[in-house]
Amino acid sequence: MIGENRIVTDELKTAIDRVQSTGAVVSIATGRTLTPALRIARESGAAGPVICFQGAMTYEQESNTTVRHEMLGAAESEIAIKTMSRVVSELMMFLGNDVWVEKRSEWTDGYGQRMGVDIRDTDSLLEMSDRRPTAIVGVGDPEIIEPLVHDLHSRMNGTALVTHSLPMFCEVEAIGAGKDLAIESLTASLGIDQQSVIAVGDGKGDQSMIEWAGLGVAIEGGHPDAVDVSDLVIATPEQSGLVNFLNDLVDRRMFVGSNSL
Structure with a gap:
């Protein structure tokens, strides 16, 4: 646009x-x-x-x-977090108006500034899986993200929406998204x-x-x-x-x- x-x-x-x-x-x-x-x-x-x-x-x-x-359920959030945390360098949970991360980095801080959102720290995203997040997003090299999208799509088996809006993003949202x-x-x-x-x-x-x-x-x-x-x-x-x-x-x-x- x-x-x-x-x-x-x-x-x-x-x-x-x-x-x-x-x-x-x-x-x-x-x-x-x-x-x-x-x-x-x-x-x-x-x-x-x-x-x-x-x-x-x-x-x-x-x-x-x-x-x-449309918000993610606990089961879908858990699958997304467990699967993506194994392979991506950055993992973000979008909850309310904030973005939660386990590992703060220069990239996540820059993302927060660009998007105008607060980056918040947690010891465990997995323990927050029942909080009904709007989205869980993994960030990594395109050659890692593309197969990850296909893997997650298969694991979710129609219970969540797995999208790939940018080459470095793997996004998981509720199936109604x-x-x-x-x-x-x-x-x-x-x-x-x-x-x-x-x-x-x-x-x-x-x-x-x-x-x-x-x-x-x-x-x-x-x-x-x-x-x-x-x-x-x-x-x-x-x-x-x-x-x-x-x-x-x-x-x-x-x-x-x-x-x-």
């Missing part, structure tokens, strides 16, 4: 405002935690509910309330039908929502799986791809006469 420089341009803010002026809902959907997700939503002016943690949480900005929160399920739940609550949903993304974690939406849009150079399931591919943010796409939708009056997300 915002490109490598993480800057929300004035052109994008204007395009989002134009879309919202038609009555359409514009929501941010991200794998990030709530704090940075809200920051991007507010900087961009996207006023719709914020979907974060790969779809595990949906937060209503207008009322400042969490309207959907996933951006597609989050958007499906949100649109049902807003009375918006599936065919009126437009989803735009570039990552592996965006694949499910791009495939689910009535119009799934990938970004040029994005993850091959996201591109493969898309109905349309647009230019990168640096080339004003999203700005031009949104303005074109408004100019063609694509939102007139129906609720859209």
